[in-house]
Amino acid sequence: MSDDGPISFSSSVRADEMTFHDVRDDEVTFHGDAGPGSWAGTRREGLPDEVTPGVTYRQVQVDFRIATELEPDER
Structure with missing residues (x-):
């Protein structure tokens, strides 16, 4: 699949300076009918x-x- 699926979301953040005081693991999980x-x-x-x-x-x-x-609905 290309990264331009029928449903997509994008976000950008820019900063002159960025400091992380607390570093955590992150994860994206798809649920439902993805x-x-x-x-x-x-x-x-x-x-x-x-x-x-x-x-x-x-x-x-x-x-x-x-x-x-x-996924198409299987009815």
């Missing part, structure tokens, strides 16, 4: 894959995208 091609992901600029608490990162951007194709 198709097998459901997809979620991020693109990060100015941030490492794993951030370090207390470190200030500069000129950062995070783009988040989630897309899905719903």
